[in-house]
Amino acid sequence: MEERWYVVSGQGQMWRRQGGQEEIVPLLPGVCLTLPVGTHFEFRASEACGVAAVAVTLPPWPGEGEAVVVPGPWESSVR
Numbered sequence: 001m002e003e004r005w006y007v008v009s010g011q012g013q014m015w016r017r018q019g020g021q022e023e024i025v026p027l028l029p030g031v032c033l034t035l036p037v038g039t040h041f042e043f044r045a046s047e048a049c050g051v052a053a054v055a056v057t058l059p060p061w062p063g064e065g066e067a068v069v070v071p072g073p074w075e076s077s078v079r
Helices: none
Strands: 002-010 012-018 021-027 032-035 040-045 051-058
Antiparallel strands (some): 002 051
């Protein structure tokens, strides 16, 4: 399944890795990102202002069984 994200407000960062390529992309209003099938990713919002984005999955999200936890660059703030 592929995802597309469009940032509408705030700021943050998204880490994504696919194959041998890895990058951290700033999340700012107007930024549009694609997450092709098999892409590992993690995002975080700015502590100062948060981030709001619209995300679409293609095809529609099938449910919790679709996601696989992978290690990313940041420690989760959700316990």
